[in-house]
Every structure is written in structure tokens, then in C-alpha cells.
Amino acid sequence: MKTPIRLAILGCGAITRSEHIPAVTAHPSVELIALVDAELSRAQGLIRNRSLSCQAVADYHEILGQVDAVINALPNHLHFIGNQECLNAGLHVLCEKPLAITAADSRASTELAEQKKLVLAVGMNRRFAASHPLLKLILEDGLLGTVRDYDFQYGGAFDWRSASGFYFDRAKAGGGALMDFGVHMLDSVLDWFGPVSWFDYQDDDWGSGIEANMLLDVKHKGRFGEIAGHLQVSRTFSLKNRLLVGGSAASAEISTQDLEVVVIHRPLAGVPVSQTMQFEDFPGAKSYYRQLDNFVTSIVNGTKPEVDGWQAVRTLELVENCYAHKRRIAEPWSEIEMTENEARA
Amino acid sequence: MNWRAQTIFVTGATGFIGGRVCERLFQAGVPKVRALVHSMHRAARIARLPVELCSGDLMNRESLRSALGDAGIVIHCGLGPAASIVRGTENMLAVAHAAGVERFIHISTAAVCGITPPPGSEREDAPLRRTGDAYCDNKAATEKVVLDYGRRGLPVVILRPSIVWGPYSAWNTRLMDDLRAGHVAFIEGGRGACNTTYVDNLIDAMVLGLENDAALNQAFFVTDGERVTWGDFIHAHMAIVKPTPEVGEVSREEIEASRGKAPGLLIGSMKATARVARSKEFRQMLMEVPVTEAAMKKAWTWLNSLPSEKRERLRARLGVRRPVAQAAQPKFIPDPVTVATQSATVFFSIEKARKLIGYKPRIHFADGMRLVEHWMRFAGYV
Numbered sequence: 146m147k148t149p150i151r152l153a154i155l156g157c158g159a160i161t162r163s164e165h166i167p168a169v170t171a172h173p174s175v176e177l178i179a180l181v182d183a184e185l186s187r188a189q190g191l192i193r194n195r196s197l198s199c200q201a202v203a204d205y206h207e208i209l210g211q212v213d214a215v216i217n218a219l220p221n222h223l224h225f226i227g228n229q230e231c232l233n234a235g236l237h238v239l240c241e242k243p244l245a246i247t248a249a250d251s252r253a254s255t256e257l258a259e260q261k262k263l264v265l266a267v268g269m270n271r272r273f274a275a276s277h278p279l280l281k282l283i284l285e286d287g288l289l290g291t292v293r294d295y296d297f298q299y300g301g302a303f304d305w306r307s308a309s310g311f312y313f314d315r316a317k318a319g320g321g322a323l324m325d326f327g328v329h330m331l332d333s334v335l336d337w338f339g340p341v342s343w344f345d346y347q348d349d350d351w352g353s354g355i356e357a358n359m360l361l362d363v364k365h366k367g368r369f370g371e372i373a374g375h376l377q378v379s380r381t382f383s384l385k386n387r388l389l390v391g392g393s394a395a396s397a398e399i400s401t402q403d404l405e406v407v408v409i410h411r412p413l414a415g416v417p418v419s420q421t422m423q424f425e426d427f428p429g430a431k432s433y434y435r436q437l438d439n440f441v442t443s444i445v446n447g448t449k450p451e452v453d454g455w456q457a458v459r460t461l462e463l464v465e466n467c468y469a470h471k472r473r474i475a476e477p478w479s480e481i482e483m484t485e486n487e488a489r490a
Numbered sequence: 491m492n493w494r495a496q497t498i499f500v501t502g503a504t505g506f507i508g509g510r511v512c513e514r515l516f517q518a519g520v521p522k523v524r525a526l527v528h529s530m531h532r533a534a535r536i537a538r539l540p541v542e543l544c545s546g547d548l549m550n551r552e553s554l555r556s557a558l559g560d561a562g563i564v565i566h567c568g569l570g571p572a573a574s575i576v577r578g579t580e581n582m583l584a585v586a587h588a589a590g591v592e593r594f595i596h597i598s599t600a601a602v603c604g605i606t607p608p609p610g611s612e613r614e615d616a617p618l619r620r621t622g623d624a625y626c627d628n629k630a631a632t633e634k635v636v637l638d639y640g641r642r643g644l645p646v647v648i649l650r651p652s653i654v655w656g657p658y659s660a661w662n663t664r665l666m667d668d669l670r671a672g673h674v675a676f677i678e679g680g681r682g683a684c685n686t687t688y689v690d691n692l693i694d695a696m697v698l699g700l701e702n703d704a705a706l707n708q709a710f711f712v713t714d715g716e717r718v719t720w721g722d723f724i725h726a727h728m729a730i731v732k733p734t735p736e737v738g739e740v741s742r743e744e745i746e747a748s749r750g751k752a753p754g755l756l757i758g759s760m761k762a763t764a765r766v767a768r769s770k771e772f773r774q775m776l777m778e779v780p781v782t783e784a785a786m787k788k789a790w791t792w793l794n795s796l797p798s799e800k801r802e803r804l805r806a807r808l809g810v811r812r813p814v815a816q817a818a819q820p821k822f823i824p825d826p827v828t829v830a831t832q833s834a835t836v837f838f839s840i841e842k843a844r845k846l847i848g849y850k851p852r853i854h855f856a857d858g859m860r861l862v863e864h865w866m867r868f869a870g871y872v
Contacts, residue, residue, distance in 0.1 A: 303534035313537040380534035478865040
């Protein structure tokens with residue numbers, strides 16, 4: 146396909162504003178044709194504020210014939226229908242995570258893209274931070290010795306100012322902390338450590354389907370053998386916000402404060418030391434730009450994107466399994482004995 | 491009244507007290523709870539409950555009418571900025587009155603008597619005087635408006651908790667942070683009256699306020715009914731911090747002497763401006779401006795690209811981090827609000843609540859601390 150790729154962004158919420166527009170406008174092989182938002186004034190406002198020279202439209206059906214590709218950044222429940230309609234119109238799609246709110250819908254979109262010979266890439270920007278491929282190399286190199294386990298935590302007071310506020314509606318979001326941020330973590334660990342052979346999942350959903358906290362213990366059986374993992378996500382308080390992979394010779398740490406490096410901790414003549422590792426030559430651009438660049442390269446060269454639909458299906462199958470077999474996190478501080486008045490209720 | 495069958499409307503539902511109210515109402519099997527939410531992104535704790543999240547603003551009556559819906563009971567924990575406390579509550583009262591609400595529980599505060607309540611303010615019949623503190627005076631003025639609506643026929647109950655503590659309470663989490671930072675001192679031996687109100691004890695009082703008509707048009711102090719001092723409160727938290735922090739003693743003379751050394755208008759203003767510029771809230775507001783957002787992100791990327799040593803040096807110069815090598819710290823002197831809070835001598839009486847509505851604190855201080863510790867372990871504070 147010829148460049149520039151003519152592109153539209155569906156949905157003008159927080160992620161489009163903060164990440165997709167800067168990436169798209171910086172990319173030399175992409176021409177932004179339209180911003181689409183059901184609330185037209187939101188798209189118009191962004192075009193005005195960022196001095197963009199593209200159209201604002203309220204309904205993406207209006208521009209399907211004018212573009213080669215779309216970034217689907219609609220609320221989660223609209224990802225599937227948006228993907229299907231764009232793929233059926235012959236457009237390549239970069240869809241924000243999750244690809245759909247069910248594994249079945251993700252599978253359907255992935256199969257449709259294959260059938261139509263179109264690129265369907267999934268927005269997992271963390272894969273495009275340098276630390277992701279760097280840890281892969283570290284694991285392959287055997288620097289950590291026998292890899293035994295990992296601890297992966299991400300948490301803070303929830304502060305995602307989505308334009309539509311869909312994230313607290315189960316039907317629109319598909320879940321809470323696991324579906325929102327957990328999919329990033331699962332996507333990464335499945336890519337690093339291989340398939341999950343066992344899991345135990347707990348969350349603090351009290352009936353809305355929107356958990357604020359989740360705990361997941363897993364066992365991977367992949368090319369590095371059996372690895373035990375512990376994952377924790379919180380929308381209510383800060384956690385350590387890092388991945389720590391433990392091996393017989395050393396451990397590797399990736400902090401969310403700096404996703405471009407991996408810190409190796411190991412003993413040197415018995416004394417614990419740490420060493421920061423980074424690529425000598427790695428594109429300095431942000432992960433969202435690298436993600437877009439990978440999408441464009443896949444379209445132009447007809448290659449598979451770094452994160453394709455099948456990888457999203459694998460992640461969403463695990464998410465669905467977790468929700469299907471979940472246990473409630475014990476909260477003894479919440480479950481105090483009721484008063485007589487309440488008990489009567 | 492059969493409050494259990496009613497739809498209950500909770501304001502301030504994304505806050506610490508309102509959030510726990512929603513949880514308790516759900517646990518009690520109340521079929522429908524509507525939660526007033528001003529900032530939707532702050533609703534993660536209550537979004538896990540099957541409550542209706544209703545967008546609205548205490549300063550906008552139309553939004554309150556729509557959010558209130560068919561609710562027959564209002565539990566008003568909402569606050570907003572100090573300057574809006576009276577108006578916001580007045581709006582909620584007006585909307586509730588017009589809708590024929592059957593009970594309005596107003597969560598006031600014992601601070602209506604001042605941050606350092608004067609002797610003689612142990613009981614509810616002590617007159618409220620202006621204190622000069624915006625929060626205290628506005629909360630006191632709000633009580634008058636609530637009672638005025640009570641006289642006009644809205645069934646109102648006023649509860650005055652003091653130091654409301656428990657899981658998620660900033661009184662607990664801030665103290666843990668301060669202990670770790672070395673920013674805690676026993677003021678005058680820690681003898682000050684702490685007047686703790688465990689959050690579930692407060693909610694028990696709310697339930698009693700719904701159950702008992704004797705509560706109507708009355709204000710009640712609600713505490714744990716124990717003579718817990720600030721020294722007790724601090725010691726209980728020190729016991730769960732590892733390694734055990736060192737906390738020094740500070741006398742009134744030392745506090746007064748340190749105030750003499752307070753920076754002048756110019757230096758004080760410059761330091762305060764720098765603090766504001768570095769604050770999370772200010773940064774968040776700046777990020778609302780697209781051009782600033784882009785500039786801040788560039789600056790952040792640049793900062794992160796520097797070698798860590800250089801980065802820390804720069805941060806230290808900007809005052810973000812203290813330099814590694816530093817002269818011995820002077821004795822820690824708490825800020826004036828903390829000094830005023832922890833210098834209280836009055837233990838509020840809960841006799842009126844005991845007699846009129848049968849209030850009996852269920853969670854004792856030691857039990858509450860065990861629950862807090864459990865939660866703190868889960869939340870990573872310990």
C-alpha cells in the first residue's frame with residue numbers, strides 16, 4: 146500500500162487526546178483525515194485546539210470510504226462493532242485494548258481480518274516500551290539463571306478521566322481493574338513466560354462487576370519451564386508499581402516509572418549490586434508512536450503486527466476464565482458484624 | 491419509619507465516610523442506593539457495589555433533583571470546598587424538602603466547636619461561637635440551616651463525629667506517611683484529646699437516627715466513647731510501622747519559639763508558591779491546558795533521559811527531593827493546624843446519643859486498630 150496512510154481516529158476521549166493525536170501528527174507516513182466522536186463538539190474542539198487540518202464527524206460511517214485505516218479508541222463495548230464495520234469496509238484497524246469485551250468477539254474480528262487480508266493490531270503500548278523486548282533478551286540470554294517466579298504490581302488512586310465515563314458500567318467496560326489494566330499485564334507475561342497452566346483469581350467486586358482490586362496467582366509452562374507469578378492491580382491505593390522477576394542467579398526489575406530500562410539485581414562477590422540495562426540503539430520516540438509505526442509498517446509490508454488479534458484472544462480467554470472462577474478477596478475490615486437494626490433488614 | 495424499604499441517597503459517596511456508608515447499606519440489604527458523584531473518576535471504591543452512580547454537583551440544584559430520583563432518605567456526607575459548604579447543603583436540603591424526603595441525616599462535625607474546642611463544649615447544648623476557621627465556622631453555620639429546614643418540616647438529624655478513622659481514612663494513612671517521614675511529634679506529651687470516631691460506629695449512629703424519631707431536629711456528638719489521647723493514637727500506629735519510627739516530644743514553648751522564626755512575607759510567599767507549583771493538584775490542573783500538557787510531557791521525558799545521579803541532583807535543586815548528603819535535621823515542629831488539633835482538652839460526651847437513640851459504640855479503639863492494620867497490610871501501607 147502507498148503512503149501516506151489515510152487514517153481516522155474513532156473516539157476523541159482521553160487516550161486519543163493524550164497519546165494517539167501526538168503520535169499520528171508526528172508520523173511522516175500517516176495523514177489524519179478525520180476525528181470521529183458521537184459528541185461532534187469534542188472532535189471539533191480537539192481539531193481547533195491542536196490546529197489540525199482534518200474533518201470532524203459524528204458518525205464513522207461517513208468516512209469509511211475516505212480512509213485506509215482507523216484507530217479504534219471508542220469505549221470498550223463499541224470496539225467489536227467498530228472493528229467489524231471497518232474491516233468489512235476494507236480498512237486496517239489498530240484497536241485500543243481490549244480488542245472486545247469477550248474472547249468470542251475478539252476471535253470473530255481476528256478471523257474477519259484474516260479473511261479480508263487486513264491488518265488488525267491491538268493497542269498494547271507497553272509492548273513497545275524498550276523494557277519489553279529487553280527483558281525478552283535477558284530471559285533468552287539466561288542472565289537470571291533459572292527463572293522461578295515474578296511479582297507484578299500496579300496500583301494507584303484511579304484517575305482516568307474518560308470522556309464518556311464508561312469504565313464503571315459493566316456492560317460497557319466488560320470488567321474493572323482486571324479488564325482495564327490487568328490485560329496489559331497479562332499480555333506482557335504471556336508473551337514473556339508462555340501459556341498459563343494454572344491460576345487462582347480473587348477480586349473485590351461486590352456485585353457490580355467492576356472490581357477495584359484484583360489478585361491473580363498463576364503458573365506458566367513455557368520455554369523457560371514452570372514459573373510462578375503473582376499479579377496485583379488496585380484502583381484504590383498505590384502499590385509497588387513494578388515487575389520483579391526472580392531467578393537463581395539474579396533478578397530483573399521493570400518500574401512503571403521508567404519503562405525504557407531493566408534493572409538487574411545480583412550479588413557481586415556476595416555483595417548485592419544493581420545494574421541498569423538499556424538498548425544502545427533504540428528509537429527515542431514514545432511507545433504510542435512506535436506502536437503506530439509498527440501498524441503502518443504492517444500495512445505497507447503486509448507483515449503481522451507486533452500484537453495481533455490472536456494474542457488478544459489468548460489474553461481475553463484468560464480474563465474470562467478468571468471472572469468465571471473468581472473468589473472474593475477477604476476483607477475482614479469490611480465484614481464486621483451487623484447491628485440488630487441492620488440484621489433485621 | 492421503615493427505612494430498609496426506601497431508596498437511600500448518599501452524598502459525598504466517593505469520600506471515605508460516604509463510601510463506607512454505601513458498603514454498609516449494601517451489606518444491610520437495602521435494595522436501592524443512589525450515590526451522588528461529583529468526580530466520576532474518584533468512584534472506584536463504590537463502583538464495585540451495585541449502587542447507582544448519579545452524576546451531580548451540590549452547587550447545582552437541577553442536578554441534585556435528577557440525582558435524588560425517588561429516594562426517601564438522604565445521608566448527607568458531601569462537603570465540597572469550605573466556601574461552598576453552607577450553600578451546597580442548603581441546595582440539598584431544598585431539593586430534599588421539595589421531594590418530600592422522609593429523613594435527612596446531616597453529617598456535621600465536632601469541629602463546629604473549633605479545632606481546639608474550649609472547655610465547656612463537652613455537651614451539645616453549649617453555644618457555638620465563631621472560631622475564625624473557615625471549615626469550623628461554615629460547618630456551624632450549616633447546622634443552623636439544617637435546623638431551619640427541620641422547623642419547616644423536613645425530618646432532619648445532625649451527627650457530629652470528631653476524628654473519623656478506619657480503613658481508607660486520611661487520619662490513619664497520613665499519620666503512617668508522616669511517621670515514616672519523621673514528621674510526627676508528641677505535643678505536650680501527647681496528652682491532647684483525640685475524640686476518635688470509628689467510621690462504623692458513626693454509621694451505627696446514622697442507622698439509629700433513621701430508626702428513632704427522638705433523633706429529629708437534634709444534634710449529637712458521636713465518638714467511640716473512650717478517652718483516647720493523641721499519644722494513644724500515634725503509639726498505636728507506631729506499633730505497626732517497621733522499623734519502629736522515632737517520635738520526639740515537643741513542648742508548647744518550643745512550638746512558640748519556632749513560630750518566632752517563621753519566614754517573612756516575601757520568603758514565606760516564595761516558598762509557598764514553590765510548594766503549590768510542585769503539588770499534585772496544581773500539576774493536574776496544568777495538564778488540563780493542552781500546551782502545558784505537551785510541554786510537561788516533553789520535560790518529563792527529558793528528565794527521565796538523564797542519568798539518575800544528574801536527575802536526582804536536579805530534583806534536589808528544584809526542591810523535589812532532598813539532597814542525599816544533608817546536615818542534621820532540626821527538631822520537627824508540627825504545623826499550626828496539627829498543634830491546634832492535638833492540643834484539645836475536651837472529650838465530647840455521647841450521653842445524649844446514648845439516652846435519646848440508644849447509641850452504643852460497638853468498635854472499641856483496640857478492635858478498630860486491628861481492622862485498620864488488616865486493611866493497611868492489604869493496601870500496602872504496612
